[in-house]
Amino acid sequence: MTSPITGRTVVAGVAGRPVAHSLSPLIHNAWLAGAGIDGVYVAFAPAEDRFPAFVDACRGGAIRGLNVTIPFKEAALAAADVVSPRAETAGAANLIVFESDGRILADNTDGLGLLGALAAQAPGFDPAAGPAVVLGAGGAAKGAVAALLGAGAPEVWIVNRTVAKAQAIADAVGRGVIALPLDRAAEAFAGAGVVINATSAGLGGEPSLDTPLAATPETAVVMDMVYKPLVTPFLAEAQKLGRRTVDGLEMLIRQAVPSFEAFYGAPPPEAVDVRTLALKALGL
Numbered sequence: 305m306t307s308p309i310t311g312r313t314v315v316a317g318v319a320g321r322p323v324a325h326s327l328s329p330l331i332h333n334a335w336l337a338g339a340g341i342d343g344v345y346v347a348f349a350p351a352e353d354r355f356p357a358f359v360d361a362c363r364g365g366a367i368r369g370l371n372v373t374i375p376f377k378e379a380a381l382a383a384a385d386v387v388s389p390r391a392e393t394a395g396a397a398n399l400i401v402f403e404s405d406g407r408i409l410a411d412n413t414d415g416l417g418l419l420g421a422l423a424a425q426a427p428g429f430d431p432a433a434g435p436a437v438v439l440g441a442g443g444a445a446k447g448a449v450a451a452l453l454g455a456g457a458p459e460v461w462i463v464n465r466t467v468a469k470a471q472a473i474a475d476a477v478g479r480g481v482i483a484l485p486l487d488r489a490a491e492a493f494a495g496a497g498v499v500i501n502a503t504s505a506g507l508g509g510e511p512s513l514d515t516p517l518a519a520t521p522e523t524a525v526v527m528d529m530v531y532k533p534l535v536t537p538f539l540a541e542a543q544k545l546g547r548r549t550v551d552g553l554e555m556l557i558r559q560a561v562p563s564f565e566a567f568y569g570a571p572p573p574e575a576v577d578v579r580t581l582a583l584k585a586l587g588l
């Protein structure tokens with residue numbers, strides 16, 4: 305049951321455009337109800353050129369904070385007064401908090417979500433045990449590269465349609481990161497401990513990337529950040545090959561955990577099964 309809104313209700317939300325499809329309100333409001341916290345989580349879709357003004361107007365803590373999604377993650381970072389090292393490394397923020405003194409704090413919890421999803425759905429997988437391959441060179445890929453290196457990956461290969469974008473990340477990060485064009489993916493796949501799709505290909509039933517997953521070792525873990533559909537053609541192919549797979553929904557749920565704590569000051573209640581709720585919302 306939804307709690308009544310009171311004079312003390314803590315307001316947080318997600319900002320994106322489009323945002324109506326976001327599962328974040330479902331996840332956070334289910335946690336709020338389960339924990340009995342007087343809070344609410346809503347979706348905002350500011351006009352693209354009005355995002356900086358929207359965020360500026362929230363200074364002072366009128367609302368507690370925002371998750372930020374496409375296309376505002378870079379703008380959220382630029383609006384912040386204090387930036388966490390992981391948001392700085394990712395070059396994007398998916399979480400901003402409005403302090404009562406007017407400051408905006410920016411963080412990026414996508415990397416934690418990625419590592420949490422790997423730990424949950426590929427138990428025993430050790431990112432430090434072998435090279436990682438990240439497909440894509442956008443904000444999500446940048447965050448993934450930082451998280452994997454932070455977890456001890458000895459090498460990260462970035463494979464992208466526009467190789468210059470992959471090279472730019474490799475140059476910025478430095479040692480241990482190699483950029484390749486998509487048509488040379490097999491070279492990266494051959495020694496991979498994990499392959500992660502951080503492109504938007506496969507989203508909403510569009511065709512997934514046509515990549516040579518059969519070139520990966522049998523022990524490789526294959527993950528897709530796209531969660532609509534839950535089993536993308538990319539993951540379906542990996543499953544057909546017998547690889548262990550990790551889905552984007554688990555990442556979404558796990559990146560939400562530290563956001564919830566930042567907004568409402570308590571961890572989400574473990575007893576609430578938000579994955580089942582999200583699967584139902586996805587029609588599964």
Ligand code: NDP
Binds near residue numbers: 374442465504
């Ligand atoms: P960006 O728009 O910044 O980057 C998109 C990337 O996808 C680019 O590298 C682009 O290549 C590549 N790409 C897009 N379409 C194709 C295609 N048809 N063939 C080959 N490459 C393609 O997006 P983000 O990095 O912000 O997000 C990427 C994906 O990750 C999105 O689907 C997003 O929803 C998902 N995501 C999921 C999260 C979760 O919690 N599950 C968290 C964060 C993101 P190019 O450079 O050549 O244009």
